[in-house]
């Protein structure tokens with residue numbers, strides 16, 4: 817049986833040399849689910865904005881105005897941190 821290679825022996829697949837370059841790419845197409853925002857239920861506590869790892873919660877004048885679907889990866893964190901008594905966000909499956 818042949819021995820598997822360790823990670824140090826593998827050729828690099830891709831290298832990101834500059835931090836913060838995600839803004840140049842539409843990374844949202846990795847998503848399998850998307851958050852839906854219900855503005856009428858939102859109390860603008862901004863928890864979703866604070867916790868979103870992709871800075872994809874759009875805020876204007878201290879209020880959530882929507883979601884940047886070009887960069888949202890559909891992790892669902894915003895939905896988890898939105899207080900249940902507000903439930904202003906919901907995850908749905910992406911349509912293919």
Ligand code: SF4
Pocket residue numbers: 850851867868869870871872873883887888889890891892893894895
């Ligand atoms: S699903 Fe994840 S990436 Fe998308 S807006 Fe919510 S927290 Fe951000």
Ligand code: SF4
Pocket residue numbers: 857858859860861862863864865880897898899902903904905
């Ligand atoms: S966490 Fe929920 S209630 Fe708070 S700003 Fe985001 S969507 Fe609105």
